[in-house]
Amino acid sequence: MKKLIIYSITIISLFTACKDDFLEVTPVDRYSDATVWKDPALITSFVNNIYLGQHYGFQTEMLAALCDVAMSKRLETKAIVNSNINSSYLSVLAPDYWVDSYRNMTWNNLYRNIRACNIFFEKIEESGLEGDEIEKLKGEVHFLRGYFYYWLMSYFGGVPLLDHAYSTSDDLLAPRNSFEETIDFIVADCEAAAVLLPLSGDKARATKGAALTLKSRVLLYAASDLFNSNASWAPEYSNPELVSYIGGDRTVRWQAAKAAAKAVMDLGIYGLYGGTNPASPEEAKDNYINIFLNHGNEEDIFLCYYDNVNRTDWQTPSPGLFNGPNGYHNWGSNTPIGQFVDSFEMIDGTKFDWNNPIHKVAPYENRDPRFYATILYDGAKWRERPADVVSRDPEGIVQTGFYENADGSFRAGLDTRQGPVEDWNGTYTGYYLRKFIDPSIDHQYEKQKLPWRQMRYAEVILNYVEACLELGQEDEAKQYLNMIRSRAGMPTVPANETGEALVERYRNERKIELAYEQHRYFDIRRWMIAPEVLVTVQGVDIRYPFGSESPTYTVVDIDVQERSWKDKSYFLPILLDELNRNEQLIQNPGY
Numbered sequence: 001m002k003k004l005i006i007y008s009i010t011i012i013s014l015f016t017a018c019k020d021d022f023l024e025v026t027p028v029d030r031y032s033d034a035t036v037w038k039d040p041a042l043i044t045s046f047v048n049n050i051y052l053g054q055h056y057g058f059q060t061e062m063l064a065a066l067c068d069v070a071m072s073k074r075l076e077t078k079a080i081v082n083s084n085i086n087s088s089y090l091s092v093l094a095p096d097y098w099v100d101s102y103r104n105m106t107w108n109n110l111y112r113n114i115r116a117c118n119i120f121f122e123k124i125e126e127s128g129l130e131g132d133e134i135e136k137l138k139g140e141v142h143f144l145r146g147y148f149y150y151w152l153m154s155y156f157g158g159v160p161l162l163d164h165a166y167s168t169s170d171d172l173l174a175p176r177n178s179f180e181e182t183i184d185f186i187v188a189d190c191e192a193a194a195v196l197l198p199l200s201g202d203k204a205r206a207t208k209g210a211a212l213t214l215k216s217r218v219l220l221y222a223a224s225d226l227f228n229s230n231a232s233w234a235p236e237y238s239n240p241e242l243v244s245y246i247g248g249d250r251t252v253r254w255q256a257a258k259a260a261a262k263a264v265m266d267l268g269i270y271g272l273y274g275g276t277n278p279a280s281p282e283e284a285k286d287n288y289i290n291i292f293l294n295h296g297n298e299e300d301i302f303l304c305y306y307d308n309v310n311r312t313d314w315q316t317p318s319p320g321l322f323n324g325p326n327g328y329h330n331w332g333s334n335t336p337i338g339q340f341v342d343s344f345e346m347i348d349g350t351k352f353d354w355n356n357p358i359h360k361v362a363p364y365e366n367r368d369p370r371f372y373a374t375i376l377y378d379g380a381k382w383r384e385r386p387a388d389v390v391s392r393d394p395e396g397i398v399q400t401g402f403y404e405n406a407d408g409s410f411r412a413g414l415d416t417r418q419g420p421v422e423d424w425n426g427t428y429t430g431y432y433l434r435k436f437i438d439p440s441i442d443h444q445y446e447k448q449k450l451p452w453r454q455m456r457y458a459e460v461i462l463n464y465v466e467a468c469l470e471l472g473q474e475d476e477a478k479q480y481l482n483m484i485r486s487r488a489g490m491p492t493v494p495a496n497e498t499g500e501a502l503v504e505r506y507r508n509e510r511k512i513e514l515a516y517e518q519h520r521y522f523d524i525r526r527w528m529i530a531p532e533v534l535v536t537v538q539g540v541d542i543r544y545p546f547g548s549e550s551p552t553y554t555v556v557d558i559d560v561q562e563r564s565w566k567d568k569s570y571f572l573p574i575l576l577d578e579l580n581r582n583e584q585l586i587q588n589p590g591y
Helices: 040-051 075-081 107-127 132-156 179-196 208-223 250-265 281-290 319-323 338-342 357-361 369-374 457-470 474-487 499-513 520-526 576-581
Strands: 300-304 402-404 410-412 452-456 538-544 552-557
Touching: 040 107, 040 132, 107 132, 132 179, 132 208, 179 208, 208 250, 208 300, 208 452, 208 457, 250 457, 281 369, 281 474, 300 457, 338 538, 369 499, 452 457, 457 474, 457 499, 474 499, 499 520
Parallel strands: 402 538
Antiparallel strands: 300 452, 402 410, 538 552
């Protein structure tokens, strides 16, 4: 798989409003505007720079830690999970947050990238250039503009829709478009992209499948509860059209969502990695692990690489360093919470339950194979310890428990917050993230440079399942849901499972399969279940009695991070600076 190479170029006239005659000299180290738009190679470099605006998910703070599957040890996330952000303070989602986690996804930067897309369309039209490569670039930029608007829509609802590059002479006071208009605009960009893009190619660049998958995701959101509520959760809000459809046929929206997912499936070029019939739970586990430890496979639709050439500071994404156990000199960020760990089914498809005495005595046995591919738990075999720790644990076994001494005191395991190795980085919940992390790398010193999966085929199948369920087509939904479960080594959905139980099974399956892939934050909002699931974090206290290798487990509340919900948190607020700059902007409900 060839990785997208990013070149940095400077286009003088795009970033300056005017110039004096005596300054009209072509710099020897930069390309002029006229030169760029006559040279296909330089135009390609311009588009490459737009790709830099994508969000690369392996950050110190992941979206997973802002919902109900993980928690961060950083205090800055508390305001989000406690619904205390406002138009002056967005916490880690702010454009000036000191850790470069979401900077590309802020209002300002998304619109900066949209402006670059609009500049491209205007300049390429003026250039008169034609040919397959130019048409392909047009398709890529349609996709990228739709992608940036997708993020704006997901965070803010309806937003100003700009289809040309504003200059200093333009009226910059653009009002917000309705949510419906925003969806239509994104879908139109996706459809335009799909016509122009090739069926296959470098998966770090947009293809027809990527454009149709973005359309699938957007139409799935558009049909969901939050966006069809007429903002009933904010009865005092006088502009519900900005955050919801206010009319139309919701069944038609679900049909459109189903058709969009089916269009991707009908391309016939994607499949579930490793097939759907693993020979054993161990093979299913290894298969799920390996989905993410390569540079592209049959399941991948759209990949994103981090710019490791121009950005090499300590914030350079390194999933193992950021998320691995502190007993390996890793940082223990984005740690799985107990409620998420408990949502992995038993291998026979039944629910895990701490009240079941068989489950409680051995909670990490006989679970969904994806549990072992996603979670590092006490007793899990991991990788060799660093040189200064290996003598304490030659086998590389995760230790998040406490061991009783003869005098009744307890010795803390190597990977606890009370342990002897970087105790400030340890987990609060007793768990660490396993998913995405390459065990062959010493993450204390090496950067993992594998791509971030922005889109993969499992999501498309799950989108299709959800639309089928909402349309009452349960047999068809089960057929495709069972494809995901079979690949994971899990039994098929019971034939007699129907209605709300089947919807709950699907939602749990989506949570497990797509965990940490930037879906759950939006899923709990669009399904309007956030008030039910954003509750006090639970973890597990593990104690080994003196002389015993069989621990006892106690579920505990983690009181270091209060979680609560206010309905305003369905959307982010538009920052006060933006409201002050543009008096036509209307704030979201509750802010």
